[in-house]
Amino acid sequence: MTSMATMGTTLLETQKLSKSFGGLAAVQGVDFRVEQGQIVSVIGPNGAGKSTFFNVVTGLYRPTSGRVFLDGRDITGKRPDAVLKQGIARTFQNIRLFANMSVLENVLVGEHARLRSGILGDIIKGPHTRREERAARERAYRVMDLFGPRLTDSSNTLARNLAYADRRYLEIARALASQPKVLLLDEPTVGMNPSETEEAMRYIAQLQRSGVTVVLIEHKLNVVMSMSDRIYVLDYGQNIAEGTPAEVRSDERVIEAYLGRRHSTAMAAGLATSIAEQPAAASSGQ
Ligand code: ADP
Ligand code: MG
Numbered sequence: 177m178t179s180m181a182t183m184g185t186t187l188l189e190t191q192k193l194s195k196s197f198g199g200l201a202a203v204q205g206v207d208f209r210v211e212q213g214q215i216v217s218v219i220g221p222n223g224a225g226k227s228t229f230f231n232v233v234t235g236l237y238r239p240t241s242g243r244v245f246l247d248g249r250d251i252t253g254k255r256p257d258a259v260l261k262q263g264i265a266r267t268f269q270n271i272r273l274f275a276n277m278s279v280l281e282n283v284l285v286g287e288h289a290r291l292r293s294g295i296l297g298d299i300i301k302g303p304h305t306r307r308e309e310r311a312a313r314e315r316a317y318r319v320m321d322l323f324g325p326r327l328t329d330s331s332n333t334l335a336r337n338l339a340y341a342d343r344r345y346l347e348i349a350r351a352l353a354s355q356p357k358v359l360l361l362d363e364p365t366v367g368m369n370p371s372e373t374e375e376a377m378r379y380i381a382q383l384q385r386s387g388v389t390v391v392l393i394e395h396k397l398n399v400v401m402s403m404s405d406r407i408y409v410l411d412y413g414q415n416i417a418e419g420t421p422a423e424v425r426s427d428e429r430v431i432e433a434y435l436g437r438r439h440s441t442a443m444a445a446g447l448a449t450s451i452a453e454q455p456a457a458a459s460s461g462q
Pocket of ligand 2: 226227228269
């Protein structure tokens with residue numbers, strides 16, 4: 177988690193952000209804030225509006241109302257490529273990679289996304305000097321290195337031939353290669369087994385230590401509780417609670433949203449476990 181010294185600068189902020197699809201209010205009036213260097217998580221039951229929130233922040237959808245600020249600058253309604261250039265990179269709940277490109281090439285695409293408008297042919301065949309190419313590769317390897325040997329050892333492997341967990345790491349690496357101010361991860365551990373999940377969480381915590389600000393959508397509550405500086409809880413598009421893990425864990429609306437009959441017992445079990453793990457924090461009432 178963040179030390180006090182690095183906190184205090186708001187990097188990403190939304191004000192009363194809303195998105196409706198016809199009559200369905202998927203995101204409703206969400207006020208959200210991430211400070212420089214933090215890991216902030218967004219949790220909530222399936223269909224709560226978490227991915228839609230990311231989609232509006234990153235310009236995939238225009239908000240119905242409300243505003244998005246990055247580093248104090250209003251970026252509401254900007255297109256995804258412009259948002260990426262401003263410094264917000266993301267991954268998707270369903271992996272999106274260039275399946276027939278190598279690991280290295282996928283990361284190079286990520287670097288390129290920030291610098292230019294992203295026509296693929298330019299990247300591979302473009303008029304790069306050797307020195308530029310070497311510098312780009314060195315940067316790519318530094319990013320791949322953040323995931324131990326998993327990506328560097330497979331740099332020439334086609335993305336589609338990677339193991340599932342490595343494809344997820346590659347997607348994060350590609351996002352990081354654009355040198356974002358803030359990285360949005362939509363369920364990065366979905367489909368991973370418990371030991372893979374643990375490893376992924378170590379890498380994500382490591383990213384934070386290397387200075388990356390992270391917003392994390394995550395279903396595995398124990399994980400979220402252990403690594404987040406702050407947590408926002410969405411339910412039916414509304415932000416029903418926010419605060420430190422201890423605050424959120426003991427919030428009655430959160431317990432209701434997860435333990436209430438309408439939600440899955442698996443989710444409830446996750447929250448119950450994290451409550452049981454830290455009874456002191458849960459009852460401290462902070
Ligand atoms: P979460 O990521 O929290 O599971 P989503 O943001 O994916 O939830 O979805 C929130 C709600 O918005 C759901 O009811 C979903 O069906 C709806 N929704 C999401 N995207 C669209 C879309 N493009 N068109 C219509 N409805 C959508
Ligand atoms: Mg989602």
